[in-house]
Amino acid sequence: MGARAAILHDASLTDYLTGIDATPPLRIAIVSDAWIPQVNGVVRTLGRTIKELVELGHHVDVIAPSDFRSLPCPTYPEIRLALMPKRGMARQLDRLQPEAIHIATEGPLGHAARAYCQARKFPFSTAYHTRFPEYVAERFAVPKALSYALLRRFHAPAQSIMVATRSIAEDLASRGFRNIRAWSRGVDLELFKPRVNEIPDLLRNLPRPLHLYVGRVAVEKNIEAFLSLDLPGTKVVVGDGPQRASLQRRFPKTVFAGAKHGVELAQHYAAADVFVFPSLTDTFGLVVLEALASGIPVAAFPVAGPKDVLGNSGAGALDWDLARAVQRAIAVPPAQCRAHAETFSWRAATDQFLTNLALISKPVQV
Incomplete structure (x- = not known):
């Protein structure tokens, strides 16, 4: 295994994976400060990528906060931050x-793993999942330039920085980030699909049209921009988070369904008439793909994430006037939405992930 790994360091990953003889699987360590039981785009992306990697024959270990002593993250108590993980990280990776x-x-685990790799001169890859500078500026009034400078320093030693969309890649490049590589996303087309006569009881008798939001109920998602719209029918919010109680009090006519998973979540998507995505800061928006796969058109602002996912498909509408985007999107045929979602594949995204990995050269074993 050591000899093959040493050869692999200088060969292309594609050649390695498609060689004439049977090749051994890769041992991949993924370090993430975000992991189950959290429910967010990072966790869902990693979870599905790991599933694909295992199906391809690779071995994946996740190093997560549950492996360390931790404390709740300020403003996000459900997120745990590892305490002084440097030594524990080194032991696990060794x-x-x-x-x-x-x-x-x-986060703390990412920094610990970065320090480990730099100390041993191991190459590594990183990902840019979250626009933290925008989130931090929203909550604590920290200048975005400072946050981006810290992130640029964090990612600078990485052999590749994986990003989900062209818009985010261009934005990071303009801020001095280098070694940026594409890592797209997919959607479960078996779970998320048009579902006739599967309307959840909570939504069955609500006035139409149903305007749906799915995701975390938090300030950075800009949900108030959706709930403040004067729209006919009913607004529905699926998800939970720190802003839910205050938004429920302020918008009593909105139906807050709470967090949903699996088939129940898919049924809520399919029951809607239009999906409204008010976020200004998401780097992709898996929920956008899930709505499209369910045959539901998308209304959003013309920002990174939705504009990359929708592209020129006509499967939704982008407008700085969100109400106008809703009016335009609701007329899109369901089949057009589904057809566009079918162009996204988790297997293709996982192939990108594999190509972007930084492979560690090991001594040849005689």
Whole structure:
């Protein structure tokens, strides 16, 4: 295995994976400050990518906050932050002996893994999942320039920085980030699909049209921009988060369905008439793809994420006037939405992930 790994460091990953003889699987360590039981785009992306990697024959270990002593993250108590993880990280990575290390997040675990790799001169890859500078500026009035400078320093040693969309790649490049690589996303087309006569009881008798939001109920999602709109029918919010109680008090006519998962979540998507995505800061928006796969058109602002996902498909509408976007989107045929969602594949996204990995060269074993 050591000899093959040493050869692999200088060969293309595609050649390695498609060689004439049967090749051994890669041992991949993924380090993430965000992991189950959290429900967010990072966790869902990593979870599905790991599933694809395992199906391809690779071995994946996740190093997460549950492996360490931790404390609640300020303003996000459900997110745990590892306490002084540097030594524990080194012990785990020494034990696992991975052939590739991917650092998914820029939190305490991400910094510990970065320090480990730099100390041992191991190459590694990172990902830019979350626009933290915008989130931090929204909550604590920290200048975005300062936050971006810190993130640029964090990602600078990475052999590749994986990003989900062209818009985010261009934005990071304009801010001095280098080694940016594409890592797209997919959607579960078996779960998220048009579902005739599967309307959840909560939504069955509500005035139409149903305007749906799915996702975390938090300030950075800009949900108030949706709930403040004067729209006919009913607004529905699926999800939970720190802003839910205050928004429920302010918008009593909105139906707050809480968090949903699996088939129940898919049924809520399929029951809607239009999906409204008010976020200004998401780097992709998996929920946009899930809505489209369910045959539901999307209304959003023309920002990174939705404009990349929708592209020129006509499967929704982008407008700085969100109400106008809703009016335009609701007329899109369901089949057009579904057809566009079918162009996204988790297997293709996982192939990108594999191509972007930084592979560790190991001594040849005689």
